[in-house]
Amino acid sequence: MHFGRPSNISDSVQNAGPKDRPSRGRGVQSVEVSVRVLSALARAGGPMSLKDISACVGMPPAKVHRYLASFVETGMIEQRRSGTYDLGPLATEIGVAAIARSDFVNRAADRLEELVDETGVTAMLSVWGNQGPTVVRWQRGPVELTTTLGLGSVLPPLRSATGQVFMAFLPRRIVNAHLQQRAGYPDAPLDRTEIDKLLTDIRAAGYAAVDQMFIPGLYALSAPVLNWQGEIEAAITLISRESGLIDPDGAALAALKTLTERTAAAAR
Secondary structure (H helix, E strand, C coil): CCCCCCCCCCHHHHCCCCCCCCCCHHHHHHHHHHHHHHHHHHHHCCCECHHHHHHHHCCCHHHHHHHHHHHHHHCCEEECCCCCEEECHHHHHHHHHHHCCCHHHHHHHHHHHHHHHHHCCEEEEEEEECCEEEEEEEECCCCCCCCCCCCCCECCCCCCHHHHHHHHHCCHHHHHHHHHHCCCCCCCCCCHHHHHHHHHHHHHHCCEEEECCCCCCCEEEEEEEECCCCCEEEEEEEEECCHHHHCCCCHHHHHHHHHHHHHHHHHC
């Protein structure tokens, strides 16, 4: 967002001396510091202590604490019971809204209701965020599902159908960095050879399916929305309690792949 000086600013202000000219440094500096604090939390991958945030932004803890207190009041940051800080609900709302302005995301979101009507199951739209696959749209099917998933939820990259699709169609440098970062995590039970084979199979098939792997009792089917370089911009995922959802010859998969291909073609 650009903030410029109004073109009709008065001559008295333009020609003001050093003592009379309005000071803009303090306001700009405050914004810059605020962005540094938020960026530190966004890149951390989880809650941070006041000491760690201070070290990241290169400021005294007392000064950082004043910024954090204001952010907590507005909902941009939340303070955990442990005393650590993390991004709050307002930060999630703003982040999801910004992502949703992507042309690929908008076109995919516009088709979710159509997909739900055709398949009769719940659909969600996800993008790759700084923490991994992140849900940005949710279209409920006629059969209510009991799940903690919702807008802003981050899905595991290897145990969820959505995550597997992203890992299969993201640029290799991003996949390698993410796997290295998450080495030894409980959601990465496979060794690298097994992971490479899994992702190769998904790329060949054009979709991923999981059998109650992430959430017991739920089946998921996910396909990518690809850009003109063949890289994933978003993933559309269907969720159901019925195992028939992941039938490779089923109507749900055919409807999902048709929709993702049409969405990608329209956005290119």
